[in-house]
Amino acid sequence: MKKEESKILNKTLPKSPTGIQGFDEITGGGLPTGRPTLICGGAGCGKTLFGMEFLIRGATQFNEPGVFMSFEETNEELTKNVASLGFDLEYLVKHKKIALDHVHIERSEIDDTGEYDLEGLFVRLGYAIDSIGAKRVVLDTIESLFAGLPNQLILRAELRRLFRWLKVKGVTAIITGERGEETLTRQGLEEYVSDCVIILDHRVTEQNSTRRLRVVKYRGSMHGTNEYPFLIDENGFSILPVTSLGLKHQISNERISSGITALDNMLEGKGYYRGSTVLISGTAGVGKTSVAAHFAEAACKRGERVLYFCFEESPNQLMRNMLSIGIKLEPWVKKGLLQFQATRPTFYGLEMHLAATHKAVNEFKPSIVILDPINTFTMGEKDIEVKIMLMRIVDYLKSNQITALFTNLNSNGGILEQTDVGISSLIDTWLLLRDIELSGERNRGMYVLKSRGMAHSNQIREFILTDHGVELREVYVGASGVLTGSARIAQEANENAELLTRKQDIEQKKREIERKRKALEAQIATLQTDFESEESEAIKMIKTEQDTIKRLEQDKIKMAESRKAKTEKNTVKKLKK
Amino acid sequence: MNGGIIMKEKKTKAKSSTEKFDQTISGSEKEKYILRLYVTGKTFRSTMAITNLKKICDEYLEGQYDLEVIDLYKKPSLAKDEQIIAAPTLIKKLPLPFRRIIGDMSDKEKVLMGLDLVKIKGL
Structure with a gap:
């Protein structure tokens, strides 16, 4: 469907792919070819980087050289900044794939003595474009001109001319602008650049920052109108469109043990599917982590690698606690089969969590990933973002055939059969642990809420933590x-x-x-x-x-x-x- | 068309006068002005700037300046090297401080201020 759509669109409006992960998907192919695009946002929201990545990916992936005209950072600064993201700008400049031009304007050095135009800038840009045969241009941040040059009327007229000139030149351009108080940009650049406008945002809610991107306008094209969270990691930009969740994962018929024989028996006697997503939810202290630890131990015993993200306990505490129920995790850590990643969810924003997850998974290459627990994210973030993040994680893990096990703490009074982050639809096997209060006692019960693709048991089992692990007993079902x-x-x-x-x-x-x-x-x-x-x-x-x-x-x-x-x-x- | 001819004339005149300056007043204690005027082709603004600047220089810096008019269309790489955005741009390389004066030089007072010539006049 999507491909067909973009094909039709491509006929009417050619698009230049940015190569930026996720962006081409939400815009149906990239930025409008041969037209200027305005990218606006506050300080530190990633405008420069977006532009730079657009150029670098254009030069390296799509064989379209580009000119980066910077009004703020010097060439050295730019080179250093993007080097931290793994881009070798110097090499590209040397091989005439990218031209850098730092425009330095010192207001104190400039006196105006009458009418002027920006022809100097035109010549300069034109020369840079022609010298490498550039197809892409980034002007970052052209609004600095307003601070450096007098006579706004002339400036505005000249900018209008510049954007027209860029169109005539046929280059795909990105113009960045600082976000204004009431307008999209401080100087109202959106009046001149009207083909495509993108807003980048960097919001801090509850002490956590999340970056977001929104396509405000895309003339002549369909585009996603949502705010998409994005992250900047060592691989550059990564936008997280919900729609990129392709459901074309390779699936496996292999079954792997949950580490608890009785639980395996409830799941057709075979356990979970490999590559599936398992959720264990329940109220506090019902033994979610114990089930996860069983799974981890069983996997390690099979010689598989397990990556365990713990967001609430330190690895040592978790290992000690699990030892009390007879699950020995420490030897596996020493063997290198089990790795813990412990961070507080509040340590950094969602996008960084996602980035950290991606990075850790890429490096460790586990066959099982455990996130314990996922709902701690909701503390500082809005549900939908958490859901998108988890969706993205699930998507990523599934496409890599990694079995994922999440635990979720149900808040008291919440509906049990609903996770706080509402990701139930993403889950393949869902185990529910619940406490059963009866005759002055609190006991644990466990049942399989759902398990896709298998005839699972419908029985509630009593869940008992013993010194040799988790035991499931049949509960008494009788007249009383x-x-x-x-x-x-x-x-x-x-x-x-x-x-x-x-x-x-x-x-x-x-x-x-x-x-x-x-x-x-x-x-x-x-x-x-x-x-x-x-x-x-x-x-x-x-x-x-x-x-x-x-x-x-x-x-x-x-x-x-x-x-x-x-x-x-x-x-x-x-x-x- | 006329503008173009005028510019050429001025240009040659300017050069000849600096040569004369070099020959006659070499070793003078008076500060030598090195000026570069960057224009873009033969537009109205370009010619205006050249004419106005020539007038001012002849009036205040007679025999004391070295002015070169450069057409950016012919030497586009200079735009980057000299950090030029606006046209016309006059760069005062010497004496220090380094200054840029943009526009068609029609505001004489400002040009003089930019060239630090107001003080001289006042003294």
Whole structure:
């Protein structure tokens, strides 16, 4: 979309890229080619540097030589000043890429004796332009002429002529001007230079300074109208347009452990995505730093480099505190895998923080960056700036495949599911730590508020800090609601007791049955014995009876034998029947 | 066109007079004025400045000055070297203090003040 837009624009209005980071993006390509641009702002807001960088980048990156006409600083001063930003002006001058001309005006040396014009300046500028074939010109700060030369009427007419002349020359020019009280510039230069006007600002709020840039006017072109914070670091200007947040990061499917097994389990058992942005938010003292330290330790154990920005604690204090929960960070610092960067957020302005972050990340080349905590920035700054800064950091880290972990302290009474700096939309995985107050106790709970691209757990876990690190326990969820801490323990004890009772009941019942069974068996045994004795008695009786019968018969036979009766055989037969 | 001719005439006259000065009054205790007038082409202001300056010099510094008129269009590099912005610019190199006088030299009093000649007149 953006590219197409700028293509269309380029057809109507050619633009000269400045090469200044972020600026070409908010202006859709740079400054208007062949036209003068006015840059105004108060003292020390970076006007000269902007102009100088425009020229240097033009000469080095776009092969457009440039003339720098300075009305304030001498050539030596300029060379020295930009050398601190890594630009070798001397080299460029020697190779005819840049021409420097310091215009020295001493009011006390000048007497006016009638009408004059600025033709001398025209000749001078024209000569400088022609000598190197310049395409770009910077006049810094031409308003000094008003202090040095008499007769303002002539001067104004001549300046008007100068800007027209610059247009005819076809050079892309930057004219700087001091900010006036009611006008954009002290001498109202905006009346003459009307193609493009940019304001640089250097504001101090709550003892912190922030630089801002705004495109007031850009004739014939669309441009961002916001105020954009910018910073000046050793790489020169860097403007932070929100719109430059390209969402074209390389993404990774690799997962890395959070250092807490139970937390990994909540995140599909694998942990965070590499290159994602993790936010841990919660109220004071819920253990945000501990989670961060776990992550750092785990990364170091894998042999990865971790850059830890601590904004509230000194590294030593943090290491000592983490030692109390069994996380040893010091060995990793000694090994060079873990680096701490400790600065108070109020130490310098936002842009410097951003610059410092960039610099540290560039130098250390970590795979994990931790910012602990981010909301301290809001103390002195407005939310939107902090958000832009963090956005920029997130953007930068993501494009470098660096996993970022931020902690955020929720102010009391604030909405938990909202960070103070409102960056939730930038966050991929958001863990929320909250305190749960119950039965005179304050316990910690943790849950995954969101985690893009994974089926994360929806459970609240109780978060316990032990001497061997963070532990996550399942909270008691029962008839009496969610219980944590000693309430959970009491509840668990209750349940155990109940279980015990039930178990005892069962035992008792079992014993009873056993007893009953035994009684019954005893009864059966008695009956059996009774029966057996009766039976044996009966058998005995039967035997006795049979014996008696036998005996009687034998007696009969004996009697018959003794009588020698012939009926002996018949009687026997009858008995047998 | 006329202006151009006048300028040329004045220029030659000026040079000849300085030569004369050098020849006749060398070793004089009187301070020698070294003046450079930078103009831009043959504009009205340029010619005005040349004419006016010549008049003043002849009146107050007869035989005591070295005036050179330089056209910046022909020697544009001088504009930077001599720190010239306005045209015409008269630079008094000697005697010290160094001074710049800009404009068409029509304000005679100011030119004299710039050349430190008011005092001489007063004395």
